[in-house]
Structure formats: C-alpha cells, structure tokens
Amino acid sequence: MADAMWLTEEAVDAAARGRVFCVDNAGAEDASSLRLRSEIVEFMKRPLVSDPSEADVVLRIGYADAGLDGGEAFRIRRAGTSAESIVIEGNTAVAALYGLYAWIRRTATGEGVPEGPEGYASVPQQAMRMIDHWDQVDGSVERGYAGESIFFGDLDSNDHTDFRDFPERPGRDPFRGDMARIESYARLLASVGINAIALNNVNVRGRAAELMVQPLLGRVARIARVFSGFGIKLFLAINFAAPKKLGGLDTADPLDPAVRAWWSGVIDGIYNAIPDFGGFLVKADAEGEPGPMQYGRDHKDGANMLAEPMARHGGAVIWRAFVYNCRQDWRDRTTDRAKAAFENFAPLDGQFADNVILQVKFGPMDFQVREPLTPLIGTLEHTNLMVEFQITAEYLGHQIDVNYVLPQWLRVANFDTAAPAELLGQAGDARVKAIVPRLSPNPSCSGYAGVANVGMDDNWTGNKLAQANLYGFGRMCWDGEATAESILDEWLALTFPQAGAAALEAIRGIMLTSNQTYENYCAPLGVGFMVVPGLHYGVSVNGYEYDRWGTYHFADRDGMGVDRTVATGSGYTAQYRPENAAMYEGLDTTPDELLLFFHHVPYGHVLHSGKTVIQHIYDTHFAGVEAVDGYIRAWDGVRGSIGEDDWANVAERLQRQRENAVAWRDQINTYFHRMSGVDDEHGRTIYA
Numbered sequence: 001m002a003d004a005m006w007l008t009e010e011a012v013d014a015a016a017r018g019r020v021f022c023v024d025n026a027g028a029e030d031a032s033s034l035r036l037r038s039e040i041v042e043f044m045k046r047p048l049v050s051d052p053s054e055a056d057v058v059l060r061i062g063y064a065d066a067g068l069d070g071g072e073a074f075r076i077r078r079a080g081t082s083a084e085s086i087v088i089e090g091n092t093a094v095a096a097l098y099g100l101y102a103w104i105r106r107t108a109t110g111e112g113v114p115e116g117p118e119g120y121a122s123v124p125q126q127a128m129r130m131i132d133h134w135d136q137v138d139g140s141v142e143r144g145y146a147g148e149s150i151f152f153g154d155l156d157s158n159d160h161t162d163f164r165d166f167p168e169r170p171g172r173d174p175f176r177g178d179m180a181r182i183e184s185y186a187r188l189l190a191s192v193g194i195n196a197i198a199l200n201n202v203n204v205r206g207r208a209a210e211l212m213v214q215p216l217l218g219r220v221a222r223i224a225r226v227f228s229g230f231g232i233k234l235f236l237a238i239n240f241a242a243p244k245k246l247g248g249l250d251t252a253d254p255l256d257p258a259v260r261a262w263w264s265g266v267i268d269g270i271y272n273a274i275p276d277f278g279g280f281l282v283k284a285d286a287e288g289e290p291g292p293m294q295y296g297r298d299h300k301d302g303a304n305m306l307a308e309p310m311a312r313h314g315g316a317v318i319w320r321a322f323v324y325n326c327r328q329d330w331r332d333r334t335t336d337r338a339k340a341a342f343e344n345f346a347p348l349d350g351q352f353a354d355n356v357i358l359q360v361k362f363g364p365m366d367f368q369v370r371e372p373l374t375p376l377i378g379t380l381e382h383t384n385l386m387v388e389f390q391i392t393a394e395y396l397g398h399q400i401d402v403n404y405v406l407p408q409w410l411r412v413a414n415f416d417t418a419a420p421a422e423l424l425g426q427a428g429d430a431r432v433k434a435i436v437p438r439l440s441p442n443p444s445c446s447g448y449a450g451v452a453n454v455g456m457d458d459n460w461t462g463n464k465l466a467q468a469n470l471y472g473f474g475r476m477c478w479d480g481e482a483t484a485e486s487i488l489d490e491w492l493a494l495t496f497p498q499a500g501a502a503a504l505e506a507i508r509g510i511m512l513t514s515n516q517t518y519e520n521y522c523a524p525l526g527v528g529f530m531v532v533p534g535l536h537y538g539v540s541v542n543g544y545e546y547d548r549w550g551t552y553h554f555a556d557r558d559g560m561g562v563d564r565t566v567a568t569g570s571g572y573t574a575q576y577r578p579e580n581a582a583m584y585e586g587l588d589t590t591p592d593e594l595l596l597f598f599h600h601v602p603y604g605h606v607l608h609s610g611k612t613v614i615q616h617i618y619d620t621h622f623a624g625v626e627a628v629d630g631y632i633r634a635w636d637g638v639r640g641s642i643g644e645d646d647w648a649n650v651a652e653r654l655q656r657q658r659e660n661a662v663a664w665r666d667q668i669n670t671y672f673h674r675m676s677g678v679d680d681e682h683g684r685t686i687y688a
C-alpha cells in the first residue's frame with residue numbers, strides 16, 4: 001500500500017473523529033459535489049446527513065452570503081460560538097473541498113478555526129497551480145527519481161534507468177491502470193490546491209503523441225474524470241509534428257490550412273471525450289523538438305494556431321519558453337544561453353492569443369540551486385505567464401540528498417522585478433508572485449507550474465522528506481504569505497502526527513538548512529552545473545565545460561565566472577529592468593551568491609562577506625560535508641519517533657548524500673587549489 005503522504009489517517013482522524021457531516025447543496029450531481037460527498041463517506045469514513053441542524057460540520061456551497069469571490073475561495077467558521085460545530089463554505093463544491101482539507105490541516109497544526117463570523121477565509125494567490133509530469137508512455141519518467149510512472153507502463157518493467165531507452169510496444173496498452181493510486185494522488189494534489197496537471201512528458205516520444213486521439217484518448221479520459229472531481233484539469237503535452245506523424249500530412253506548418261484543420265478536428269475530438277479538458281503543453285523548437293521555426297514561422301504562429309480551436313472549448317495552450325541553441329560554444333562573447341529565452345520571446349510580447357500562456361523556467365539557465373530570476377518576468381507586459389519550477393530534484397540531489405527547496409522557491413516568488421509603478425496598480429507590488437497575475441492580460445491564464453517528483457515507489461518520492469517539496473509547491477501557489485518555515489511546520493504536523501517535539505525539531509533543523517547545505521557543496525557562487533553530464537547528479541567540474549550546452553565556468557589559473565555584463569561580457573544584464581540591470585552589472589552591487597553567474601573575477605576577489613572567492617569555495621565545501629555529518633547524527637536521534645521504514649529510508653539516503661558531498665568537496669577544492677595555487681587559510685587537508 002502506498003504511503004498516505006501528508007493525508008495520514010491520524011491527521012484526518014484528529015479533525016473528523018466523532019463528527020457528523022452535511023453537504024448543503026441540495027443533491028447536486030456534478031463531479032465535484034459527488035466527490036465531496038464520497039470524500040466524507042469513503043475517505044474520511046464519516047456519516048453524512050441531509051439536515052444541517054443534525055451535523056457538526058456543514059459544507060455549504062453556493063451561498064451568496066459567503067462573501068467570497070470566485071469558484072475556489074473558501075471560508076471556515078464556527079457555527080455560532082461553538083468550537084465543535086463548524087461551517088465550511090464556498091461558491092462551488094471544489095471550494096468546499098479545499099476548505100475541508102484546510103480544516104484537516106489547521107486541526108493538525110493546532111491553528112483551528114478562529115472565533116467570529118469571519119472565521120478563516122482563504123483565496124488562492126495564483127490562478128493556475130499546475131503539476132507537469134515528465135512521464136513517458138513506456139513507464140519511465142524523465143528526470144524521475146521515485147520509480148516508474150504512476151500513469152503509464154507495465155508492472156513488470158521496473159528497470160528503465162535511461163529515459164532515452166524507449167521500447168516501442170505496438171498494440172500494448174501503455175496505461176498502468178492503477179486507478180486507486182491515481183485517486184489518492186488527485187486527493188493529495190487537491191488538498192494543497194493544485195488545479196491542473198499535464199499527464200505526459202514535454203519531450204513527446206513514440207506513442208505518447210497518440211494520447212490525444214482514440215483509442216488512447218479514451219483511457220486518458222478515464223484518468224481525467226478522476227482528476228476532474230477534485231477540481232484538477234488535465235493537459236496533454238503534444239508533439240508539434242503530429243500532423244505528419246499521426247495525420248499523414250506532409251507538413252506541420254502552422255499556417256497551412258490542412259494542418260490547422262487537422263488540429264482543429266483533434267481538439268474537437270478531445271473535448272468530446274473530456275469536456276473539461278485543460279489544453280496543450282508544448283515544447284517546440286527546443287532541444288531537438290519539432291516546432292514552427294522549421295517552416296520559417298515563429299512561436300506566436302505555432303501557439304496561436306493551436307489556441308484558436310482551443311478557445312472554442314475554453315481550453316488553453318501552454319507554450320514553453322525553454323528555447324535556446326543547444327549547439328553553441330560561446331564562439332563570441334555575445335552568445336550566451338542565459339539570454340536565449342528573452343531573445344526569443346520578448347519581441348513577441350503582446351502577439352499571443354488570450355488563451356496562450358508562456359511557461360518560463362524561473363531562472364535563465366536550468367533549475368540550478370542558485371540562479372537569478374529570468375528577466376522575462378517583470379518585463380513582458382502583455383503575455384500570460386506561468387513560472388516553471390522543478391519539484392523533481394534533477395539538479396538538486398535526485399531525492400537522494402535531502403533538499404527542502406521552499407526557501408529557494410520563495411526567494412524567487414518574493415524577488416522584486418522592479419517593474420515600473422505605472423504597471424503595478426494599487427498594490428504597488430512588483431514581486432514575482434504579484435506581478436505574474438498582474439501583468440498577464442488574462443490573469444486566469446497565469447500561475448505556477450512544477451515538474452512532478454512522484455513515482456511508483458512506496459513513499460511516492462524516493463526520499464520520504466522529498467514529499468515536503470510537493471506539498472510545499474502547492475501551498476506556495478495558493479498562499480502568497482506562506483513562508484518556508486510555516487509550510488514545513490504544516491507538513492511535519494500532518495506527516496508525523498505522533499512524533500514528539502524533539503524529533504520534529506531535529507527534522508525541521510535538517511530540512512530548513514538542507515537547500516543551503518546542498519548549495520554549499522556544489523558549484524560555487526551561482527556559477528552552476530559542474531555536474532556529471534546527462535545524469536546531473538554528482539560532481540564533474542569540467543563535465544560540460546567544453547561541450548555544446550552553453551553552461552560554462554571559464555575557470556583558469558587567474559580566476560573564474562561568467563562575464564555577463566554589458567561593459568565587457570555577454571550583455572545579459574541589460575535584459576532586466578534598469579534597477580536590477582544596474583545591480584547585476586556592478587561588481588560591487590551583485591550579491592555574493594550570484595557573483596560568478598554575472599562576473600569573471602580573480603580567485604583573490606574579496607566578497608561582501610570579507611572572504612576571498614577561493615577561501616569561500618574551501619569554507620563552503622568543508623561546511624557542506626560537516627552539515628551532512630550533523631544531519632546523520634540528528635537523524636539517529638529521530639529513530640523510534642517516526643515509522644521505522646521512513647526512518648530507515650532517510651538514514652540510507654543520508655549515507656549516500658554524505659558520499660556525494662565528500663566527492664564534491666574533494667574534487668572542487670582540489671581543482672581550485674591546483675588552479676589558483678592558493679592554500680586554505682585554515683590548513684585543512686585538500687587532496688591535491
């Protein structure tokens with residue numbers, strides 16, 4: 001049986017025990033109303049009555065007096081003065097469902113339901129709160145570290161280690177068909193407010209292209225129905241060349257009438273099978289994927305072509321901005337991968353249809369532990385935006401190393417884009433979390449997306465503690481005020497309801513420092529990569545240095561770092577709004593942690609911290625391993641306070657994390673010791 005993640009029996013029971021429920025929406029039969037009732041009877045195993053006066057918990061739907069906007073906001077309040085009887089209300093059944101899970105959460109954390117008629121009301125901050133699966137129809141998961149896909153694949157083929165290994169199995173049903181697991185997953189996602197999901201990988205290989213047409217579409221529809229009850233819309237990633245591959249046409253040119261007619265027919269067919277289908281997710285003209293550029297068209301032509309028939313059904317087209325030349329070599333100083341997304345998409349600002357959303361990775365490179373914000377956010381003024389995060393720990397330790405990533409993501413969400421006041425309206429808030437809905441012309445088509453980190457492993461995420469990142473992603477999308485600490489405390493209270501205060505404090509201490517610890521032993525000061533090519537786990541200082549992917553550190557005997565200034569480098573800094581451009585252009589004004597992302601400096605350069613770059617490298621790499629040693633000791637103290645399986649799972653991974661951290665420390669320190677010829681001030685051993 002799969003782990004319950006944060007919806008543990010104890011946590012659910014603590015809220016619902018002895019309660020009688022009533023769903024007050026006069027027998028509505030829509031999918032979410034039915035789901036709401038079955039959540040109470042089947043999931044929470046509580047009695048449901050039809051008379052509100054006989055219930056302890058009343059879920060009221062569609063009442064004008066709720067004073068809540070939209071279809072997702074909810075309120076939890078006490079009925080009269082009684083702390084025992086509560087009312088959960090919203091305009092829709094989905095809103096009430098969100099309220100129900102929030103009530104479970106608030107009971108677990110001890111926050112409860114405040115007194116007074118206002119109670120606890122909550123409105124989601126981001127409109128689209130999406131999970132992108134990089135699942136392949138053969139059951140493997142690109143960049144997945146928790147077993148096979150929960151949607152696709154055969155139960156007997158647990159051996160795919162390379163996502164490029166793509167066995168074609170004509171005629172075989174690619175669906176796993178474990179509907180119980182899918183239902184549990186949908187519940188977990190809804191409990192943190194997720195409302196959209198892409199089922200398959202953006203690199204659409206082989207039969208995955210067929211998911212949007214029958215007969216596979218029928219199976220997709222079955223999955224969509226499960227998600228639909230939980231308020232989650234299903235999206236499919238598509239292959240732009242599908243008119244050729246599936247439609248038998250000799251072109252996929254987006255301006256060709258036959259191509260347009262073909263897509264229009266496919267989209268009509270999808271809505272026939274899935275009336276609340278979300279839309280398409282498209283990776284085009286990127287890393288070898290087909291796209292409109294092959295036909296001399298641009299991204300706008302491709303996206304708008306799909307958006308037109310989609311709009312007839314209320315669907316959206318999510319177009320990824322992860323487009324760069326993956327065959328470059330920094331031939332001249334102006335070719336810089338960091339500049340690519342902006343160069344490709346800034347000129348198209350204002351030209352996309354109202355239901356097209358540009359999905360932009362949060363940083364200009366690729367989900368590194370430290371990157372600046374992508375300059376597209378806060379500068380595009382007329383394009384719907386979604387920020388893409390990566391929950392799966394591709395560059396962040398493969399769910400072997402503990403890495404609670406919320407501190408990093410919230411830094412992104414709270415970064416001030418310095419967009420000018422006239423664009424900000426009353427709130428005057430230029431931070432990412434506010435600017436994304438604000439600058440999207442159609443705010444309902446904006447939000448955050450996160451690449452999924454789950455698989456068929458018993459605990460879903462490989463490392464038990466990686467569950468907190470999935471939980472936290474949802475909470476971050478919903479609650480703009482949440483902090484890394486508050487989210488972690490919720491997750492701990494729900495996940496380990498029986499653990500004592502000391503054990504919780506120990507786990508908290510590990511997790512809250514884990515992202516910084518990981519950064520400490522990896523590539524220094526924002527320079528990024530230095531990972532084993534392809535795999536992206538483990539150290540390889542020069543793994544990508546002389547390769548075509550555009551990810552370099554430029555270390556030589558004199559210094560290191562990437563000069564992205566206008567004055568002497570690639571000119572990337574100019575893509576930001578003036579205040580941020582000036583901050584990053586200046587050596588003195590660039591924050592230490594991003595120094596080597598923006599500047600090439602000598603090893604003796606003194607940071608704001610007072611240390612030289614080389615001493616900083618030594619100190620952080622020693623500190624990284626010491627922190628992991630501390631985690632191992634702290635985790636020993638947790639034994640007996642949480643389930644033994646969970647304890648052993650993390651204990652085993654901490655040992656592997658230590659090996660990883662030691663390898664990083666020794667290789668990075670040795671490499672830069674040799675390059676610089678500078679000894680460690682503290683005389684520690686460097687294997688030179």
Ligand code: BDP
Pocket residue numbers: 142143202203283287322366367394
């Ligand atoms: C990179 C991954 C690759 C993805 C690509 C993407 O290494 O597997 O296909 O991003 O986002 O991070 O399209």
